[in-house]
Amino acid sequence: MSSPTRPEALAPVEPEAGTLVHTTADRQLAAEHWLAAAHPNAAQVRWEWVHRGVALLPLGTLFSAARIPTRLVRAVAEAERRSPNDCLAAAFKGGPVIYDPHSEHYYALVPGSMPHEWREAAAEWPRWGAALLGRDTLLGVPRVSATAAAPGECPSHWAVPMPSAGELCDPMAVATFVTSATWFVDREDQARS
Template identity: 50%
Template sequence: MEPTARPTGAALRPMETGPGTLVHPAADRRLAAEHWLLSTLPDHARVKAREEWTHHRMTLLPLGTLVSAVRLPARLVLAVAGGRVPSRDVDQFLAEVLEDGPVICDPRSQQYYALVPASMPATWSMAAAEWRPAEVECLGRDCHLGVPRLDVTEPDPLGSYWSVPMESAATLCGPLSVARLIAAGWHEISGRSDDETA
């Protein structure tokens, strides 16, 4: 096979490593995930969102069409993760229990946002009502979320970052994994409250 010239800046094609196996470079997966997230916006708003990512590292995206989010208070996450503040150890814990589903951390408001299928607020509405005492909320239609640029993956006390990065388009947290995390965190918090009143 003879080498072919490729225009400068063109995306690399996937490389075959063996029969039936394709490897997609991380940059291609990130670009596909960006396109997927931005597809929640009307065409005219996508350019502005990209500019906001470039200049401010954050853009506001609507929820409820392709993706929804479950807002988790940091105290609930930290109770089960064993941390005192958002950290890389907590991020690794979340990656394990949520099976690498994407999570955004906002250290300023002390909140985590697990990205879930758009249908979760409707299909899990009864469970979501039970989660309210734990200050957990399912965010879907009529809600917006500040989404960091996909390469913002380091903890930053001044801004949101990807606690668990979005590795590929449409890869989301499983609702059952999120529900288990909430149950474990609420159990830990409730147990501490019972110990303090005893």
């Protein structure tokens, strides 16, 4: 009986002269500092991440969030035959998304100030349970390294990790995704009727 073949390991890539290479740890630390800057007390944010696994951060300054119900995400993921996380990563081009299994919502992080046209599109969202969250709202943001629910810890985690400090989801991509998702859900509901 022959042994299964293992794929060849890729050779290390040598950066060209003058190219900066940032490790995952460097990018996570930068993202952590950037997220903590949204709160008036960054030390409190770090304490909450260490002791609770999630910190409450105010929205509407550095970033806001689009709340998307799991049902909408699953409808698109099933239509595309992808996992919800892969579906969101592709739709938002790697922009950061938090998943909260308790509320059964995804939260796509978007810029703090949104164009007027985008807000008009989001006005239709509440009937689907989706919403644009901004000023006067706190969002539970898991520590940057929490990319899956860990036993005994806060279940909120990054469905799509923050790629780097300040890199957010494109608002139009989020609006397009929610619009598409509502179309898929409407179709599913009609098929059941």
